[in-house]
Amino acid sequence: MTATKRSPVQTRSGWREWLGGFFTSSVGLKWIMAITGIGLLGYIAAHLFGNLKIFTGTDAAGNYYIDLYSEALWHLGGHLFPEGFLLTVLRVGLAAAFILHIWAAAVLTKRNRVARGSTRYRASRNWAASNYASRTMRFGGVIILLFLLYHLADLTFGWANPEFHHGDVFDNMIASLSRWPVAVLYMVANVALAFHIYHGTWSLFRSLGTANPRYDPFSRGFATVFAAAILVGNLSIPIAILAGWV
Amino acid sequence: MDLALKIWRQAGPDTPGEFATYIVREVSEEASFLEMLDQLNEDLNNQGEEPIAFDHDCREGICGMCGVMINGDPHGPQSGTATCQLHMRKFKNGDTITVEPWRASAFPVIKDLVVDRSPFDRIIEAGGFISINTGAAPDANIISVPKEAADSAMNAAACIGCGACVAACPNSAANLFTAAKMQHLNLLPQGQPERWTRAVAMVETMEEYFGSCTNHGECEAACPKNISIDFIAWMNRDYVKAQFKNVAKASQ
Structure with missing residues (x-):
């Protein structure tokens, strides 16, 4: 038979050798993506829970509950830690999870490109099982990352929001999201996020190897409900602000 | 039934390939997909053309030799079936069927529909x-x-x-x-x-x-x-x- 040439998808040398087999194997990288994904999903749920306080109005003294919530985040852990310490730890952990998730995705994408190579199907092909969400994970991930950078500049650091005042969470959100192009951007990005987590929440059980035929309907259902709840919750904020309900 | 077949032709691993279109006439509905390709190859032999190379062996779905992309589906439109057990009754008279080899860097084409697995x-x-x-x-x-x-x-x-x-x-x-x-x-x-x-x-x-x-x-x-x-x-x-x-x- 003719000897055929292949470019290896993966070779074990350099930094890969130093880091060890598991964390550089594709299965290991998917495991990293799943673990960091769980952290990010937990963060997304907690973030939404906090943000929904925009609908709870003010306390007797006239302070917005969402402003009090942001104040409380700075004092996480009470007097056990210096002010902002636990919040900073959480932020560093969150940033690390994001970086690992994106790094693993980039390495895997590169490998998959090599594996698919220049050998794409010349005729059109049918998709029998994949769905829109699963096929747009990389594309959607990039949209989410770009949105995240804007979101940080807009409501965390305030660079993109001329009326930003640190600590006035309620006023900052109203000022930002009552501009309709910004509100639309938030809505589009959150739709992309919902698709991303619809596939990711189901997929992570498989990457971790905890999938089981008995629980598969549960994990599919959980992913659907979770993605839908995050979508509805996140969309409700820009819609309510744009409509003047808060 | 009469069919038009758009089949990937490639002379060897290092030569570029392309689709070629062939007409096969009077294909039996009871023929398997591979038997239909046999019929086409007999026609090509009779015309002095190079027959289409494709992998096959047991033709009863247990050896794993056969397999091509048929209209964009691996092993064709019927689920749970290898190409050899796909019957032509799954197609209609006058259909155009596109046949392409498996594609992956790891599976380079050796000839036509045959890949190196x-x-x-x-x-x-x-x-x-x-x-x-x-x-x-x-x-x-x-x-x-x-x-x-x-x-x-x-x-x-x-x-x-x-x-x-x-x-x-x-x-x-x-x-x-x-x-x-x-x-x-x-x-x-x-x-x-x-x-x-x-x-x-x-x-x-x-x-x-x-x-x-x-x-x-x-x-x-x-x-x-x-x-x-x-x-x-x-x-x-x-x-x-x-x-x-x-x-x-x-x-x-």
């Missing part, structure tokens, strides 16, 4: 076996196997190694093949002594040639043996566990 052999060599003493046949049922393990191992062992999973995968991943070939041994008592070295060796050999799993499920849909992607999850679990088991073993 030898990376699958490398994966099997790495760990898709058990080491036993040969000699007189052992007593049947001398090792007890739980019913559930036997059933599940049999489902995995149904893999015929045709490569449809790689062909179907947008990432050209061979996880379904590797998982099936690993788990049919890892689930059984006879597979236990080499279980953890097998998990690492097979996964790492697979990754030299193939992409990674993104859980689309296309492989499961394409598989002529309907092998479940649950085996991929179990392979992932064994690969993770193996990292700890092999370190623990090294200290013994």
Whole structure:
């Protein structure tokens, strides 16, 4: 038979050798993506829970509950830690999870490109099982990352929001999201996020190897409900602000 | 029925290929897809043209030699069927059928519809076996196997190694093949002594040639043996566990 040439998808040398087999194997990288994904999903749920306080109005003294919530985040852990310490730890952990998730995705994408190579199907092909969400994970991930950078500049650091005042969470959100192009951007990005987590929440059980035929309907259902709840919750904020309900 | 066939023609591994269109007349509905290709090849022979090269052997769906993309579906439109067992009654008179080889960097085209699937052999060599003493046949049922393990191992062992999973995968991943070939041994008592070295060796050999799993499920849909992607999850679990088991073993 003719000897055929292949470019290896993966070779074990350099930094890969130093880091060890598991964390550089594709299965290991998917495991990293799943673990960091769980952290990010937990963060997304907690973030939404906090943000929904925009609908709870003010306390007797006239302070917005969402402003009090942001104040409380700075004092996480009470007097056990210096002010902002636990919040900073959480932020560093969150940033690390994001970086690992994106790094693993980039390495895997590169490998998959090599594996698919220049050998794409010349005729059109049918998709029998994949769905829109699963096929747009990389594309959607990039949209989410770009949105995240804007979101940080807009409501965390305030660079993109001329009326930003640190600590006035309620006023900052109203000022930002009552501009309709910004509100639309938030809505589009959150739709992309919902698709991303619809596939990711189901997929992570498989990457971790905890999938089981008995629980598969549960994990599919959980992913659907979770993605839908995050979508509805996140969309409700820009819609309510744009409509003047808060 | 009369059919138009748009078939990938490629003279060799290093020559560019292209689609060529052929007309086959009076194809029986009872013919298999490969018999229809035989009929076309007889016509081509009679006309003095080069017949179309395609892989085939048993023609009863158990050897794993055949397999082409038919109208964009690996093994054609009928699920759970290899190309040899796809019947022409699935098509209508006047249809145009596009036939393309499996596509992946690891599966270069040798000629026309024939691809080189030898990376699958490398994966099997790495760990898709058990080491036993040969000699007189052992007593049947001398090792007890739980019913559930036997059933599940049999489902995995149904893999015929045709490569449809790689062909179907947008990432050209061979996880379904590797998982099936690993788990049919890892689930059984006879597979236990080499279980953890097998998990690492097979996964790492697979990754030299193939992409990674993104859980689309296309492989499961394409598989002529309907092998479940649950085996991929179990392979992932064994690969993770193996990292700890092999370190623990090294200290013994």
